Amino acid sequence: MHELYIVLAISELVVGGLLLVRLAIGPTTSDRVVALNTLSTQATLSLLFFAAFAGRTSYLDVAIWLASFSYLGTFVWARLLERELL
Amino acid sequence: MREGLTIALCAVGLTFTLSGAIGILRMPDVYCRIQCSSKTITMGALPALLGLVVAEGPFTAYGGRVLVVVLLLAVVNPAASHALARAAYKVGVPMWAGTVADEPHEDEPVAAGSEWSEGSEGSDAAVPPAAGNRPEEV
Numbered sequence: 001m002h003e004l005y006i007v008l009a010i011s012e013l014v015v016g017g018l019l020l021v022r023l024a025i026g027p028t029t030s031d032r033v034v035a036l037n038t039l040s041t042q043a044t045l046s047l048l049f050f051a052a053f054a055g056r057t058s059y060l061d062v063a064i065w066l067a068s069f070s071y072l073g074t075f076v077w078a079r080l081l082e083r084e085l086l
Numbered sequence: 087m088r089e090g091l092t093i094a095l096c097a098v099g100l101t102f103t104l105s106g107a108i109g110i111l112r113m114p115d116v117y118c119r120i121q122c123s124s125k126t127i128t129m130g131a132l133p134a135l136l137g138l139v140v141a142e143g144p145f146t147a148y149g150g151r152v153l154v155v156v157l158l159l160a161v162v163n164p165a166a167s168h169a170l171a172r173a174a175y176k177v178g179v180p181m182w183a184g185t186v187a188d189e190p191h192e193d194e195p196v197a198a199g200s201e202w203s204e205g206s207e208g209s210d211a212a213v214p215p216a217a218g219n220r221p222e223e224v
Contacts, residue, residue, distance in 0.1 A: 001089065001141055004096060008134065011100055018107040022119075030116045030174040037166060038110060038123045041159065042103070045131050048155065052138055052148055060151040067158045074166040078173035 005053035009046045016042040033077045040070035092141040099134025106130055115182040116174050124167040131159055 016039050023035040044067045051059035079085045106126030113119045135156045142148040181188065 001092070004093065005138075008096055008100065012103065015103050015107045018111060022110050028116060028174075028179050030170065030177070030179050031119060033170060034116065034119050034123050035110060037170070038107070038126050041127050041131055041163070044155065044159075045103075045134060048135065048138065048152055052142065057147045057151075060148065064151060064155055064158075067155045071162045071166045075169055078166075078169040081173040082176050 002053055005049045009049035009053060012042045012046040012049065016046070029077075029081060033074060033081075036077075037070070037074045040066060040073070044070070088140060092137045095133045095137030095140065099130050099132070099137065101130075102126065103130030103134070114184070116179050117171060117181065120167050120171050120174070124163060127159055127163045132156055135159075 019035045019039045019042065023032050023039065026032040026035060044063050047059055047063040047066065051057065051063065076085070103126055106122045106129075109122030110119050110126070113122055135152050138152050139149045139156070142152070144150065144153060175190075
């Protein structure tokens with residue numbers, strides 16, 4: 001099972017690399033925010049699987065924090081694009 | 087049995103994650119990319135995490151916290167995608183030329199630039215969708 005965990009963690013990071021391309025070339029800011037939102041979820045997944053692989057429960061807390069607060073970034077960007085923040 | 091279920095769930099999750107990422111790379115405009123992004127999370131991340139829960143058991147140190155993450159992702163991600171799509175539509179990010187429906191603007195003429203149209207940061211300036219994006223009136 002542990003090989004499966006590390007394979008999944010690395011695969012999610014590879015998918016995150018694909019998303020980095022969109023983050024770099026995205027024609028509008030909204031495209032970049034979409035890529036960033038998905039990228040943070042990929043990072044959460046990768047952390048969770050790496051925690052299961054390494055057998056360290058303390059990495060799970062980092063993943064929970066990332067899952068809870070990465071969406072705040074998306075909401076703030078959405079509000080900023082609508083000009084409701086300024 | 088348990089390992090087989092785990093491997094199947096992780097394979098489903100990885101397949102959908104990969105297809106969603108390719109969709110984010112290849113889709114023509116931001117609205118299609120938002121659709122691919124939310125599919126990546128609901129169909130890609132949740133089955134993979136449920137596979138982890140099946141492998142570790144729901145009441146262990148791993149399974150419980152992973153279930154918390156599953157709940158967070160399932161609740162917050164649709165709201166985030168909705169807020170993002172709404173913001174993109176309000177700012178007037180241009181749609182793909184092949185778009186066939188633009189329901190909020192169907193009755194109006196071309197939307198005038200809003201009050202913040204002068205703040206043209208990047209290419210997110212308030213450009214109303216081109217008239218060619220509308221369906222023909224029948």
